[in-house]
Amino acid sequence: MPVDRRVRRLAAACFALLPLASTGCGLAAAIAVPLITDVIEGDNDDGGDPTILDVRNDASSTEHMVRIEITRVDGTKPPYAYDVDEEPGRGKSLKNIFDAGAHWVRVVYSSGWRSRARAVTVVKDDTVTITFQRVAADFAAMNGTWLGRAETAGGTALTYGFTVAGAGLVSARTVDGVTDAATGTLAETSEGVFRVSWSDSTVAALVTDSAHVHAGLLLDSGVVGALQKGATAPLPTGVDADVVGNWSGTQVRFTGATLAPASLDVATATISAQQHWDGSDGFGYGTTGVDAIAVAPGTLAYDGAAEDELAVPLTLRLFLTADKTVGFARLDVVTSPSFPDTSRFQLLERAP
Secondary structure, three states: OOHHHHHHHHHHHHHHHHHHHOOOOOOEOOOOOOOEEEEEEOOOOOOOOOOEEEEEEOOOOOOOEEEEEEEEOOOOOOOEEEEEEEOOOEEEEEEOOOOOEEEEEEEEEOOOOEOOOEEEEEOOOOEEEEEEOOOOOOHHHHOEEEEEEEEOOOOOEEEEEEEEEOOOEEEEEEEOOEEOOOOEEEEEEEOOEEEEEEOOOOEEEEEEOOOOOEEEEEEOOOOEEEEEEOOOOOOOOOOHHHHOEEEEEEEEEEEOOOOEEEEEEEEEEEEOOOOOEEEEEOOOOEEEEOOOOEEOOOOOEEEEEEEOOOOOEEEEEEEEOOOOOEEEEEEEEOOOOOOOOOEEEEEEEEOO
16 A cells, blocks of 8 residues: 555544543553663664653553554554563663654553553654553443344354343343353453353453443354444344444454454544445555445345455455444455454444
């Protein structure tokens, strides 16, 4: 993709995602207590004061921070990654490495737990601090009854739901209105990404919004859909115009039967009035629709075709929540697909 196209897409993504990037427990401004900070130095020294991006592991975190990943928002430089070992209360100062401007920063902890990307603006000849925190998940935020539209790997539409109560206990799994006896437990595998381990040895993954009211659904069997807390049957049906607008949120790649998050990134998409998709992620890699996204009659599921930067064909499937404000997109390589490893899953919130 030409750089100017990346700049246009990712500048829009940055402004759309700044409110999301500045909320939650993972990001904090520089704090008033002294912290021990190691230094990684680069050669981008112009003779002025150092230009420093200080990435810290909050003192209250429960794990070591083991990796820092940084990407320019405008996509004009390759991504950077640093393997580190920063215990709680420590950090890394990245000195004279980055030019001034907006960057996405994300970190990985020793358990494999990944933070979502945060937007931070590097300031020339100055120090900017960003602090990440890894603490126990608050499962109470997930409590409630969830319901939504989903689809099997073979394309059969269904409704799917469950109830979360107590300390991450899941029950009342319901498929097409029929409730079974399975029970499950929640674990937070990355920021806003949860795994449900069911008593029948099956696995589900959930990608939630910051309010924990909407979620993308992924089952180890290949079922994909979008859920909303408090939604009730019968679910509404969609029309083509429901997907038109600007969308932004989180992209997750999963690996293996345990649906472990392999990466978390930002994502943005614009769907035109003609229902054509134009999407991008935090690395500046784009996906472009090659036909109009159309609703499957009687559902909240939309399908279309797209292609990536190298014109590799992709299938595009988008599921809307009952209130139609959040979508869960699945982008798959048409040739040699391998579920879920070759798929990109994006939880997207439509701009008002």
